Amino acid sequence: MDLDTHAEDLASDLGVDKEEVTTDLQNLVEYSVPIDEAVQSLRRKYGDGSTGGGGAPTTKSIGDITIDSSNVSVTGVILTAGKRSIRYQGSENVITEGEIADETGVVDYTAWEEFGLTPGDTLTIGNASIREWDDEPQLNLGESTSISKREESLEVPYEIGGEADLASLRTGDRARTLEVQVLECERRTINGRDGETEIKSGVLGDASGRLPFTNWDPVPEIEEGASIRIENASVREYRGVPEVNISEFSTVTPLETPIEVGEDAPEMEIGDAVSTGGVYDVSLTGNLIAVRDGSGLIQRCPECGRVIQKGNCRVHGSVDGVDDLRVKAILDDGTGTVTAILDDELTEAVYGGGLEEAREQAREAMDQEVVADTIREKIVGREYRVRGHLSVDEYGANLDAVTFEECTDDPVDRAHAFLTEVSP
Ligand SMILES: [Zn+2]
Numbered sequence: 119m120d121l122d123t124h125a126e127d128l129a130s131d132l133g134v135d136k137e138e139v140t141t142d143l144q145n146l147v148e149y150s151v152p153i154d155e156a157v158q159s160l161r162r163k164y165g166d167g168s169t170g171g172g173g174a175p176t177t178k179s180i181g182d183i184t185i186d187s188s189n190v191s192v193t194g195v196i197l198t199a200g201k202r203s204i205r206y207q208g209s210e211n212v213i214t215e216g217e218i219a220d221e222t223g224v225v226d227y228t229a230w231e232e233f234g235l236t237p238g239d240t241l242t243i244g245n246a247s248i249r250e251w252d253d254e255p256q257l258n259l260g261e262s263t264s265i266s267k268r269e270e271s272l273e274v275p276y277e278i279g280g281e282a283d284l285a286s287l288r289t290g291d292r293a294r295t296l297e298v299q300v301l302e303c304e305r306r307t308i309n310g311r312d313g314e315t316e317i318k319s320g321v322l323g324d325a326s327g328r329l330p331f332t333n334w335d336p337v338p339e340i341e342e343g344a345s346i347r348i349e350n351a352s353v354r355e356y357r358g359v360p361e362v363n364i365s366e367f368s369t370v371t372p373l374e375t376p377i378e379v380g381e382d383a384p385e386m387e388i389g390d391a392v393s394t395g396g397v398y399d400v401s402l403t404g405n406l407i408a409v410r411d412g413s414g415l416i417q418r419c420p421e422c423g424r425v426i427q428k429g430n431c432r433v434h435g436s437v438d439g440v441d442d443l444r445v446k447a448i449l450d451d452g453t454g455t456v457t458a459i460l461d462d463e464l465t466e467a468v469y470g471g472g473l474e475e476a477r478e479q480a481r482e483a484m485d486q487e488v489v490a491d492t493i494r495e496k497i498v499g500r501e502y503r504v505r506g507h508l509s510v511d512e513y514g515a516n517l518d519a520v521t522f523e524e525c526t527d528d529p530v531d532r533a534h535a536f537l538t539e540v541s542p
Contacts, residue, residue, distance in 0.1 A: 124156075128157060139160060143156050154249045155258075176188070178191070178192055188247075189245050192225075193220060193242045195272050197274075197278050200293025203365075212232070213230055214232070214233070221273070224276055227246070227256060228259065230258070231259070240272045243263060246259050280295050281296075284323070288360060290354075291353040295351070296347070297377055299323050301323045303341055305336065318332070323380070325379065329361065331363070339372050345375070346372055348362075350365075351364055359396035360396060360397075384401065388450070392456065399506075400505070400507075401504070402449060402503070405500070406497050406500055411446075412425055413444060413445045414493055415490075419434055443462045443489075444460060449517070468496055468522070504519050504523075506518045
């Protein structure tokens with residue numbers, strides 16, 4: 119259904135002006151409220167007692183809830199509860215999101231009212247509506263939902279509290295608890311929706327990996343070198359990789375014992391790495407099957423740094439290009455491919471010379487393509503291990519290389535090591 123059809127339904131169900139409902143819906147959707155949530159929220163605003171599904175709720179096991187279920191009542195344990203503020207018609211609304219479980223399964227929930235949901239509590243939730251999110255059912259707790267705490271706690275085969283390590287985090291995760299070390303941290307001024315605002319951003323690390331973070335409401339506990347516990351962190355995608363979000367609702371406490379940070383990036387198959395949608399720090403090994411156009415000696419726009427063609431920047435028009443070196447190489451391990459991007463330093467190492475040598479070679483040949491050709495001859499057909507930041511977006515899967523090393527180990531040894539790894 120599109121927005122207009124929703125507005126029409128709402129207007130006729132609730133007996134209100136369609137234009138008014140349309141404006142309200144547009145406002146909500148503009149602030150990234152999913153359309154179903156927006157509709158529910160307007161039903162509440164205009165005083166429809168039902169939360170959408172209609173009918174008397176049925177008591178269900180969590181494992182039995184499907185996207186086709188109507189209103190349900192469930193008894194389960196709150197695993198996580200994270201607050202988030204969404205803006206609705208100029209004012210902030212605080213919602214609580216997390217997971218609830220019983221012996222049969224786990225389901226995500228969103229609570230639109232303050233119910234005081236606390237991880238570890240066993241609750242009977244009466245009359246929650248079901249909505250669909252990413253093909254999965256979710257519980258919607260609103261005005262017509264009743265909550266009662268059970269004296270006896272339910273035993274569930276799931277961990278309470280949302281403890282996670284960095285490598286296991288995925289975009290969309292909410293209410294996670296992390297123990298990490300702040301590896302890099304800087305203060306930045308950004309243009310937020312309320313004008314200029316200060317944030318902190320940088321990189322977190324633990325034994326499992328590294329991830330970038332943003333601290334939207336800067337706290338002094340987050341500083342370079344500090345080991346901290348973060349409760350109620352969420353994960354969103356930023357520039358093709360997952361990023362830890364630390365908000366005003368997160369709790370940050372310093373830790374006495376420093377958190378160890380692993381030196382090595384996790385090794386993954388290329389297909390697996392790409393299907394996660396982006397990994398901040400990963401090591402991929404594959405055959406270098408091609409060096410793409412736009413490699414070798416290139417020119418960048420002095421204004422924006424974009425690579426230019428024949429002295430023309432896509433944004434700034436005719437400019438005096440600045441020479442640079444880079445390689446865009448396709449790496450393939452049989453499960454997938456990525457484009458590894460080598461900066462000037464890594465390119466110098468594989469080319470065996472710097473800008474001066476590259477310019478000299480191009481002058482002699484009267485063609486700057488010879489630089490890319492030289493690089494092709496050196497690396498195509500060999501096997502490399504590349505560590506870096508993997509981003510996956512509409513531009514494809516790009517691995518921003520931090521290290522680029524030829525695999526010199528004997529293939530027989532590696533096959534051996536692999537077999538030892540997979541056998542029980
Ligand atoms: Zn430009």
